């Protein structure tokens with residue numbers, strides 16, 4: 253399978269830089285799978301799982317917010333958070349999920365609710381990526 257160059261950056265720095273066969277990532281429009289030769293493209297990222305395939309091996313990650321761009325067979329992801337499954341602290345994610353669910357149930361103001369729902373989505377993405385990476 254043909255490869256393409258993928259770089260993933262967060263505010264902490266470059267978290268991935270390599271040649272890959274495929275990137276599956278959650279955009280605000282839904283999941284997108286990018287393969288070599290994909291048309292030039294720019295999209296905002298949602299909160300969800302990502303899957304990178306390189307040398308026939310799949311790695312899963314949790315991603316939140318940012319952008320993905322494809323230009324001349326080079327793919328760049330700039331995101332707010334990115335954790336590979338083996339970097340995810342599963343207990344922290346489970347606690348974050350419980351805290352967000354409890355706070356949503358207690359129904360405070362609606363602005364807080366949107367932030368809490370995003371927090372819950374991040375926790376669910378981390379739990380899902382961790383389970384896929386087991």
Ligand code: ATP
Pocket residue numbers: 316333334335339340341342344345348371374375378
């Ligand atoms: P928490 O309430 O546990 O902090 P959060 O969703 O509010 O969760 P974020 O603001 O999305 O956390 O992330 C803050 C930083 O902590 C980022 O660098 C992110 O990669 C890291 N992080 C958050 N949760 C986890 C986790 N379960 N395992 C590993 N890193 C995490």
